[in-house]
Amino acid sequence: MLSPARRHRMRVQAETESQRDANPMRHATGYEQMLVKLNEDKRRLKKVYGKEKKADIKRQMLPEYVPWVKGVMNSGRGAQDAIVMTVMIWRLDTGDVTGALEIARYALKHGLVSPDGFRRDSLPYLLAEEVASAAMRAWTAKEAVNIDPLLETLRLTDGEDMPDEVRAKLHKIIGYVYRDSGGTHEAMKHLQRALQLHDRCGVVKDIERLATVMKKQAQNSR
Structure with a gap:
């Protein structure tokens, strides 16, 4: 036979569970509540096919x-956080490289990893590839590309393990941005480094043309 104390504990537990079933998020932590919101937003995004449309929706969600x-980030505890890491990716997807790097500095300092669902679990690998790709898309669309976030990404990922092709992609876009702003010597250095890392990265003709420009500049400066 159950004691009165045991019966009381069972009744309290039953009442607690029934309340939880009626309002499952009532006792959830703040992190759990944010995860529920994040998963709902991800489900909404899965229903959208176009990348530009997805980016527009993410811009609306991010605030x-x-x-x-x-x-x-202010707490500075450095615990793995799927929300923070997903926001970093979404900022890259929407072209907010500076905002993404703000999170990346914190994540790299504390050893956070990429969120679930990304094939690249190495954060430096993901960061270098996504930043380079975002900059290349903007450059191809003839939009202005700020070189500072690119150089910051190169610095943050220096010495980290990743495929040579990915690091070459980052050096390539840095070279293009330097070249377009008249920084021929810096451009040559990065394009040559890209070629050294990946001989099929598509910069051979760029290097040849740039060498011709630099030769003319040297002759005119005499």
Whole structure:
């Protein structure tokens, strides 16, 4: 036979469970509640096919995550956080490289890894590839590309393990941006490094043309 104390504990547990079933998020932590929101937003995004449309929706969603990300980064505890890491990726997807790097510095400092669902679990690998790709898309669309985030990405990922092709992609776009702004010597250095890392990265003709320009510049400066 159950004691009165045991019966009381069982009744309290039953009442607690019934309340939880009626309002499952009532006792959830702040992180759990944010994960529920994130998963709902991801389900919404899965229904959209176009990348530009997805990026537009992410831009609308991102402000809702700003307070959480700021709170996590200000606390400085460095625990793995799927919300923060997903926001970093979404910022890259929407062209906010500077905002993504702000999170990346924190993530790399504390050894955070890429969120679930990304084939590249190495954060430096993911960061270098995504930043380079975002910059290349903007450059191809003839948009202005700020070189500072590219150089910051190169610095943050220096010495980290990743495929040579990915690092070559980063050097390639840096070379293009330097070249377009008249920095021929810096451009040559990065394009040559890209070629050294990946001989099929598509910069051979660029290097040849740049060498011709530099030769003319040297002759005119005499």
